[in-house]
Amino acid sequence: MSVAGTFLRRNFEPLVLSLQVLVDLGVVLFACWLGYTVREYGATHPTSLSDYREIFLLTGAVSLVCFHAFRMYSPIKSLLNVEEFAAIAKSTAIAFMVVPALIVFLRSSEALNPNESSWIAALHRYVDLSTDAGRYSRTAVVLAFAFILVLMTVNRFITFKLIQMLHRRGIGNRNALIIGTGPTALKLQKKFVLVPTLGLNLIGIVSLDEASVGTMIDRSRVLGTVDQLEYLVRQNKISEVFVAMPEVDEEPVMRIVEQLERLGVIYRVVPRLYHFVSHKVRIESLDSIPLFSRPDRELGVLTRAVKRALDIAIAMIVLALTMPIFVISALSIKRESKGPVFFLQTRIGKDGVPFRMIKFRTMHEHLSFDAPAPRTERDPRVTNIGRWLRRYSLDELPQLLNVLRGEMSIVGPRPEMPFIVATYGPIQRERLRAKPGLTGLWQISCARGEAIHENLDYDLYYIEHQSIMLDFVIIGLTGFAVFKGTGAY
Numbered sequence: 329m330s331v332a333g334t335f336l337r338r339n340f341e342p343l344v345l346s347l348q349v350l351v352d353l354g355v356v357l358f359a360c361w362l363g364y365t366v367r368e369y370g371a372t373h374p375t376s377l378s379d380y381r382e383i384f385l386l387t388g389a390v391s392l393v394c395f396h397a398f399r400m401y402s403p404i405k406s407l408l409n410v411e412e413f414a415a416i417a418k419s420t421a422i423a424f425m426v427v428p429a430l431i432v433f434l435r436s437s438e439a440l441n442p443n444e445s446s447w448i449a450a451l452h453r454y455v456d457l458s459t460d461a462g463r464y465s466r467t468a469v470v471l472a473f474a475f476i477l478v479l480m481t482v483n484r485f486i487t488f489k490l491i492q493m494l495h496r497r498g499i500g501n502r503n504a505l506i507i508g509t510g511p512t513a514l515k516l517q518k519k520f521v522l523v524p525t526l527g528l529n530l531i532g533i534v535s536l537d538e539a540s541v542g543t544m545i546d547r548s549r550v551l552g553t554v555d556q557l558e559y560l561v562r563q564n565k566i567s568e569v570f571v572a573m574p575e576v577d578e579e580p581v582m583r584i585v586e587q588l589e590r591l592g593v594i595y596r597v598v599p600r601l602y603h604f605v606s607h608k609v610r611i612e613s614l615d616s617i618p619l620f621s622r623p624d625r626e627l628g629v630l631t632r633a634v635k636r637a638l639d640i641a642i643a644m645i646v647l648a649l650t651m652p653i654f655v656i657s658a659l660s661i662k663r664e665s666k667g668p669v670f671f672l673q674t675r676i677g678k679d680g681v682p683f684r685m686i687k688f689r690t691m692h693e694h695l696s697f698d699a700p701a702p703r704t705e706r707d708p709r710v711t712n713i714g715r716w717l718r719r720y721s722l723d724e725l726p727q728l729l730n731v732l733r734g735e736m737s738i739v740g741p742r743p744e745m746p747f748i749v750a751t752y753g754p755i756q757r758e759r760l761r762a763k764p765g766l767t768g769l770w771q772i773s774c775a776r777g778e779a780i781h782e783n784l785d786y787d788l789y790y791i792e793h794q795s796i797m798l799d800f801v802i803i804g805l806t807g808f809a810v811f812k813g814t815g816a817y
Contacts, residue, residue: 340500340527341403348401348487349392355483356391356476360384363472367465379464383431384472390426391476394419400484405526409488410769411793413801416480424473481804491527501529502567507554507584509535509545512598513572517548522773531564536573536580554584561591571597627794634796639738642803643731654725657688660713667693670726675743678763683735685743686726690714721810727766739799740765741787759787762794767806 360380368374395401398415406412494500504520506513513533520530532551535541540550552560560566569588573581581597588595601620612619627635647654658669671689674682691709710718717723730736736743743764752759769786790798 340502344491344500345401345403351483351487352395352400352480353388353392355479356388357384359475359479360387360472362475362479363470364468366471367468375464380468383427383464383469386430386434387423387427387469387472387476390430391419391423394423394426397422409484410798410801410805412484412488413481413804414795414797416484417477417797417800420473420477420480423476427469485808495527498529501527503531503565504528504568504570505531505534505551505560505564505566506548506570506572507534507557508572508576508598509533509537509540509550510573510575512574514546516570516572516598517546521547528568531566532560534560536576554587557584557587558591561593566593569593569595571595574598574600631796635737635799636734638796638799639731642738643728646725647728650725653722657713657717657722657725661689661711664713665692665711674746675764676746676749676760677735677743678760680749680757680760682746683730683743685736686729688714688717688723688726690718690723721771724766731766735763737763737765739767739790739794739802741768741790742770755788756784758791759784762787762791767802769802772802772805772809 361377361384364377364380364384395415398419400412400415400419491500506516517530517533520526520528530548532549533545534557535550535553538553541552543550551564561569571581571584571588578600585595585597610621612621661669667689669689671687671691672684673687675685677683690711691714692711714723727736731738740762741759741764744759749756749760769790770783773783773786790802
């Protein structure tokens with residue numbers, strides 16, 4: 329590898345984060361200029377851009393501080409980056425409140441009462457704004473923040489896609505090892521493949537059992553045992569090690585951790601009871617003994633009311649806007665094949681209550697029954713119009729009626745069929761804590777083509793982090809996915 333390649337591999341994250349700060353600052357300043365331009369277009373009494381210079385620079389500085397405060401420059405990303413998109417809205421709102429307050433506080437020192445103490449006057453002379461508050465438009469500032477919200481969202485979406493593309497080409501990836509050969513290690517291995525934005529290049533697996541060395545576990549080879557860990561780390565230039573053995577006793581895991589600390593390599597441990605601590609937990613202490621407990625996990629009354637109001641409003645608006653598509657789809661289904669327009673199927677909703685989910689019929693009537701969903705584009709069960717409806721997720725439109733009836737929500741876990749829910753264990757039944765939705769994290773993920781019950785992480789993440797802001801982010805990403813035509817087969 330060349331010197332430049334080695335430097336890029338070792339410093340990819342700091343370089344990307346530094347570049348991200350500069351790009352974000354450029355986007356914020358451009359949004360400010362855009363707000364000024366829109367406000368001044370056709371204005372009766374136009375003002376000079378120079379009157380806004382200090383205010384826009386202040387906006388840029390405050391925005392970057394707020395972005396940092398909401399962890400937008402953290403190298404560790406959330407599932408599908410949904411938390412980052414929510415952070416953009418939160419940080420922009422905070423900056424929108426802070427900037428006007430600073431403008432008032434940093435008014436010109438000439439406006440100070442001459443009787444004020446000298447140190448306050450000196451402070452103001454050092455940091456005051458020379459811009460006259462009466463010369464700039466408040467409308468321009470409001471427009472600037474509106475553009476910051478929109479353009480920063482677009483900027484981060486493009487950035488995530490570019491970083492994802494670089495990682496898929498092997499640029500900036502960090503070499504990693506997984507210690508463990510059990511189900512947890514296999515699940516972790518699958519995540520590395522499905523989520524390239526992690527930037528991890530899985531070199532192989534380390535086992536506790538010498539007999540498994542050299543064998544293949546799914547797509548990875550067992551390179552050696554924990555006794556050879558130091559050699560494997562140095563030989564393969566390993567940056568991160570994942571200890572995925574929650575079924576193993578604590579003592580051997582702590583010995584491995586101690587060795588990794590001596591090697592100076594970054595390590596992460598999947599804990600015992602990891603399904604429990606993967607949710608939000610409260611950490612308490614009884615003398616020196618740590619205790620985990622689950623905080624109140626129910627949405628507040630106000631949040632539930634707002635979510636229900638949004639469900640009704642969005643469902644009615646979408647139904648009104650898509651009524652022509654609704655009618656054309658119904659006529660096309662009826663024309664192409666015999667049978668009803670709608671396909672009614674029993675699904676399991678919140679708290680295990682069954683309900684009849686409504687969809688456009690996309691299969692031939694005699695083949696429409698409870699069975700695994702189509703996995704290929706040419707599944708013979710699917711009609712021609714059904715194939716098109718499924719591709720753009722238009723077969724889900726009638727479920728807006730389920731939303732209006734209160735059986736479903738716009739955002740939530742997808743409802744499963746009764747025979748699958750009957751096999752649920754305690755972990756899987758966590759999905760039933762929330763009202764099922766038309767869309768969710770799973771629908772916009774890389775695992776969209778796989779079975780729902782095989783990708784519970786997405787639904788469990790949503791249930792533990794659900795909020796109105798998160799719903800808006802998922803709805804926005806769903807619109808992008810529908811536009812791309814990345815629906816089901």
